[in-house]
Amino acid sequence: MDRDNHFDFFHYDKCDLCGECFYRCQYLKFNKKTAVEEMKKLIEGKPSKVLKKCISCNACNNFCPHGCRPYELITRRWHKRYRRNGLPVRAEYLMPSTTSNFRTDMVNRMSKREQELVETWYKTPPEGELVLYPGCNTLALPHLLDASFMEGVVIAGDWQHCCGEMFFRMGLYDEVKRTAEKLTGYYEDKSIGTMLFPCPACLNMFTNVLPEQFGAEFKFKTKYLGTYLLEKIEAGEIRIDREFNQKVTLHDSCHARILGEEVMEGARQILEYTGVEILEMELNKEEGLCCGIAAGANRYSPFDIVFSSFKELWQGQKTGAREFALYCGGCNITFNLCRWFFPTRQPIRHLLDYLKEACGESGYNPSQKRSKFMLFNILVKSFPRLLSNKTFWISRG
Numbered sequence: 279m280d281r282d283n284h285f286d287f288f289h290y291d292k293c294d295l296c297g298e299c300f301y302r303c304q305y306l307k308f309n310k311k312t313a314v315e316e317m318k319k320l321i322e323g324k325p326s327k328v329l330k331k332c333i334s335c336n337a338c339n340n341f342c343p344h345g346c347r348p349y350e351l352i353t354r355r356w357h358k359r360y361r362r363n364g365l366p367v368r369a370e371y372l373m374p375s376t377t378s379n380f381r382t383d384m385v386n387r388m389s390k391r392e393q394e395l396v397e398t399w400y401k402t403p404p405e406g407e408l409v410l411y412p413g414c415n416t417l418a419l420p421h422l423l424d425a426s427f428m429e430g431v432v433i434a435g436d437w438q439h440c441c442g443e444m445f446f447r448m449g450l451y452d453e454v455k456r457t458a459e460k461l462t463g464y465y466e467d468k469s470i471g472t473m474l475f476p477c478p479a480c481l482n483m484f485t486n487v488l489p490e491q492f493g494a495e496f497k498f499k500t501k502y503l504g505t506y507l508l509e510k511i512e513a514g515e516i517r518i519d520r521e522f523n524q525k526v527t528l529h530d531s532c533h534a535r536i537l538g539e540e541v542m543e544g545a546r547q548i549l550e551y552t553g554v555e556i557l558e559m560e561l562n563k564e565e566g567l568c569c570g571i572a573a574g575a576n577r578y579s580p581f582d583i584v585f586s587s588f589k590e591l592w593q594g595q596k597t598g599a600r601e602f603a604l605y606c607g608g609c610n611i612t613f614n615l616c617r618w619f620f621p622t623r624q625p626i627r628h629l630l631d632y633l634k635e636a637c638g639e640s641g642y643n644p645s646q647k648r649s650k651f652m653l654f655n656i657l658v659k660s661f662p663r664l665l666s667n668k669t670f671w672i673s674r675g
């Protein structure tokens with residue numbers, strides 16, 4: 279048995295080997311018998327086909343009827359691999375811990391207004407009844423929060439206080455633990471009532487992963503920005519001036535599946551208030567596919583990310599909808615990057631882009647154009663290192 283208790287989050291005592299987790303996985307394509315056999319192998323610490331095919335979408339945690347956390351049986355193996363081998367250098371430019379990375383390098387491509395926003399959020403102390411944590415992805419696309427409906431909310435955050443989601447997905451548990459300690463220390467003496475999160479990934483990290491699994495302690499409440507906005511729309515405090523009257527399809531994020539209906543249904547309700555008709559994909563909500571970014575966690579392969587992203591873009595295309603909507607900042611960046619290789623006609627738009635425009639505000643959306651520069655930087659700084667055998671550890675100790 280693979281039981282050294284170190285970062286061991288799987289509930290062995292609750293698992294009845296029903297196989298439901300891997301049977302329902304959209305990527306493994308196992309029948310029930312194989313699902314059970316492969317689960318046994320994982321529990322016993324043996325090689326398993328799951329370790330080769332898993333794209334780290336996290337959905338199996340949702341599928342388990344007993345809350346056993348099968349996903350962490352997989353990522354724990356990657357944690358051990360990282361401890362042993364480190365990461366290939368091609369991944370360095372993509373890590374949030376690298377000072378100059380694919381997201382921070384976008385600042386000098388932003389409009390003056392966006393640069394001022396990032397600078398202001400960086401300097402603003404995170405204190406107040408309602409504080410918003412932008413997270414790395416919204417810092418790379420700050421126009422999303424440049425809206426009248428954000429009045430009364432203190433937006434405060436910087437690249438140094440990343441939520442650690444990327445480390446968690448890759449099984450870099452030592453780095454997640456360090457993130458939990460750093461964030462606990464940073465927010466310890468800050469007076470915050472409720473922290474709002476525009477990104478489901480940051481919300482899940484602060485609400486569930488960091489406190490429950492990595493010992494973080496936060497005194498503030500956490501809330502999805504969409505829930506806050508929906509309450510304001512329903513109270514008549516946000517006025518919708520324009521209705522879109524068009525058909526869109528909607529992509530759900532992996533973390534939203536964990537957070538549940540409040541996030542997934544909340545996003546749908548806001549979109550419907552803007553007048554759009556949602557054409558659901560064949561695989562949606564709990565059974566939906568990942569944007570592709572998590573697929574890089576297994577083999578650190580950019581090709582796995584791109585091909586995985588294509589699968590979901592194709593799902594969207596098949597609905598016949600005019601546009602492809604989403605509500606996670608990370609998915610927004612990934613799809614905009616990958617669509618340069620996929621011939622979809624559907625424009626990709628964030629939920630906040632729709633809401634801003636429906637409120638009569640600017641339709642300025644630099645996501646697609648900015649992703650071109652992002653892709654260029656990744657090609658220049660990561661691709662030449664694709665064949666290198668060199669490795670690195672983010673921090674050792």
Ligand code: SF4
Binds near residue numbers: 305338
């Ligand atoms: S994390 Fe996703 S891809 Fe991996 S086994 Fe679980 S459901 Fe399947």
Ligand code: SF4
Binds near residue numbers: 292296297344
């Ligand atoms: S982890 Fe959950 S879903 Fe998977 S085999 Fe065990 S009990 Fe069944």
